[in-house]
Amino acid sequence: MRLSKNAGGFDGPVAWETPGTRAALCRWAARLLGKMLGWTAVWLAWLYGVVIAIFSGGVAAVAALPLVVIAYLVGAQIYGLFKLWRMYRILTVYPWRQQPDGVHAERRGPRRVKAVFVLPIPDQPEKTESPEEHGGVFRIWDRVVRKGFHDELWYAGDPRFACVVARPGPKTLSYVAQPTAYDLRTSPRRKGISPEARRRARSIGARVAD
Structure with missing residues (x-):
């Protein structure tokens, strides 16, 4: 397959029809989804530990701080998946x-x-x-x-x-x-x-x- 170099205009088949593009976007989405599910599992496990600490009379305030960080990481992966639709549209137009x-x-x-x-x-x-x-x-x-x-x-x-x-x-x-x-x-x-x-x-x- 040969792509255009420094070409003006919009000539050529859209990227979505180029061999390998669909698989590449699927891999990108699968990797992001895997990270999101992984961090979500970590967040739930940590939350369970904090709840146990509270009922056992332990210090839960410090233990709860990582929940904020992990929630941010989950949110970042969700935002990444939101970009999936925009990337798909670009690949089907250009x-x-x-x-x-x-x-x-x-x-x-x-x-x-x-x-x-x-x-x-x-x-x-x-x-x-x-x-x-x-x-x-x-x-x-x-x-x-x-x-x-x-x-x-x-x-x-x-x-x-x-x-x-x-x-x-x-x-x-x-x-x-x-x-x-x-x-x-x-x-x-x-x-x-x-x-x-x-x-x-x-x-x-x-x-x-x-």
Whole structure:
């Protein structure tokens, strides 16, 4: 299979029809679901221990603190599963593209490295945008670039709104987006959007000004 490199427009079959894409998204969802169920089991087990401590007269306040941390981890996995629908919509609307040097490692201190994506706009390939990976402390691509990534990045979507990014294959799927794409507190994009780009953006539920 050969993907387009630095291609303008939206030509080519959508990513969902590309061999390996459906399996990659299923693996991504299964891994996230497994983590959610695992942390939920830990939370319930810890809660049981706290209840036993309370009835036995033990100190339960300190023991209850990890429940907050574990609940946060469960919530993070649930939020990740919420992104599954957005990723699916992107993959069924946009084709995969290959982008050399599509992600860079930006050092944010002695120990923190952030993945910065630089992706061309489909109908204006001379221009680029930098959507950000969503996931808080669970940003997959921060770890990928920290270990070193020298392949051509795969991406599907419009970086002015939202994209799915991946290693060649596709592998290591993740979701990147602009704040203006879905956040009602921001003003939606208005200028420089072709009719086709506007149609596809609305197909994935992104906000586009009239």
